[in-house]
Amino acid sequence: MNKTKPKSFNKTPMLLAMMIIATGQVGVSIYLPSLPLISESLAVGHADVQMLVTLFLVGFGLSQLFYGPLSDAIGRRPVFILGQGVYLMGTLLCIVFSDHFAVLEFGRLLQGLGAGSASVLGRSVLRDSYDGKQLTKALSYISVTASVMPIIAPVFGGWIAFHLDWEAVFVFVLVYLVAIFTLGWFILPETLPYAPRAFKPKQVMQTYAKLIVNPQVIGSASYNWISYLSAVVSLSLFPFLMQHELGLTAAEYGSIMIIHQRD
Template sequence: MRDPLFRMALVLGLLSAVGPFAIDMYLPAMPQVAQDLGTTEAGAALTLTSYFIAFGIAQMFYGPMADSIGRKRPLILGVVVFIVATILAAMAPTIGWLIVARAVQGLGAATLMVVPRAVIRDMATGPAAARMMALIMIVISISPMLAPLTGSLVMAWGDWRDIFMVLAVAAIISLCLIFFALPETLAPGNRRKVQLSAMSSGARRLLSDRRFMGLTMIGGFGMASFFVFLSSASFVYTRQYGLSPTGFSIAFAINAVGFFSASQFAARLAEKFGMERVISLAITGFAGMTLLLTMIVWLGVDDLPVVIAGLFLANACLGLVIPTAMVMSLDPHPDIAGLASSLGGTIQMLTGGAMIALTGPFMQNSSATMVPAIATCALLAWLAAALSLPRLRLGTA
């Protein structure tokens, strides 16, 4: 705990975990939400979709704001919005109310995705930044293990509304962390006024940067694979394999173990082999593993242990990809780190949402449709890497 970068990474990780908890803790409650509010499963799923869309769009605003007024105030604003929206969600009398409340919740939670990345860029670059990002990924990745189980526990003595009240308490704790444990990392002399012309110029610079866009899309399609899993796993695990909400939570959690375990080696491997080589090998492993699992499932070997094991190995590769791609995309743009973080985050979230929409009509609540959809995202991530990373294009991964 004497290492200031470690302490900062821990604080940022705790803050960043609030958004994932707002997603994953809610998953076991979706059938109860549909029944309680008199809607269909598709209607209940819209509460997830609205959160993702708002979360993605809002990142475009927090990044420039963080570059203009510092890192702390955008965090405070976003968390306050999140708290209010979470309380409104707990009070929702209709599905429409809940969909809107979830969207506003996403607007607030977006700050906890954008600003921590910019704080990391303020404090470190290269392997040191990758190490900080990996530490944050520990906390974020633990949330898919703990959040559904926590949601199931809350539902054991309450209902889905109590889940939102627990989230509100967690957000209040986060607000205290921002006030008392997080220093301002952007000096006044390095702040940039919010100017549409400057934002437009910065956005054009980033969008025309082949490497930035390639790395962003690698992360975007990688995250999309998880979003596809997120939107379908509860139905596949409970309907095809007959798991209870608690059983689903445990199976869901196992998939996160491979991701966060591997992410802790990202910085060490980057120092030894180079960041580009690590991401090239990892994205190839991710695509290869998901394609292999697709073939196995289509051959009729679709038992639950096989699916869980295959996704575990694939997510281990993805755990090396995501933090490395994030750091590599921001490193060349220290003067517009906030804008780069928000634009990259927005593109990635919208990519994830688009993949859910594109694969949704083909889903049949079975592993035979879920696994190929995940593999499609993985293959697209590999193609983005092939187009943007010289090492992979030249076949020297």
């Protein structure tokens, strides 16, 4: 009796998805140890510098509402190129105009708007490429990536900011993004399981309009909003408390983030 051999597990889509998702996670946490240094360097208040975190997260969250339907319509590769391109543009603005705080804020917003594609695309590529147990296995690796990156990114960010400067953190992110963009450009296949179709923004907006008046959606979203807001507040305040009040360096603060995240 012939037995069907189990389909081999192709790791390429999973590894690409892990690297793509990591770009979004890096954009949030790698800059946290640098916030006090940015405040001192540009002579701006704590609240103003904290907006650099808020603007990224706002762009990151809102853009996912757009990237999801867009990738389902026109495909994964075009959205990868668009999202990572916007992310690169925002990072480049932050480097070139690092001494202009208003441009820095705009650059951070652009970073968030581009990074939102990472969270959407990573999981979409996996669902296109795997099913059953293989999909479960691949998603577990994605979950590990999403959990580990916020822990190790501040360590690298703190070390770079302390030994070089806070501007060097943006340069590091730029190099990382260029590497991922180049890799995706040459290796990432189009995984959309059906033919591309026209993107209909009006239809998407009508769908979201129905969702935001649904009581179940409102209840679930309210919990997420509260959790999200508390995370934004803590992420913005901790660097100043730890470095100004306790006298930690950026490198030391980045290292203790490991303890905080594990707890």
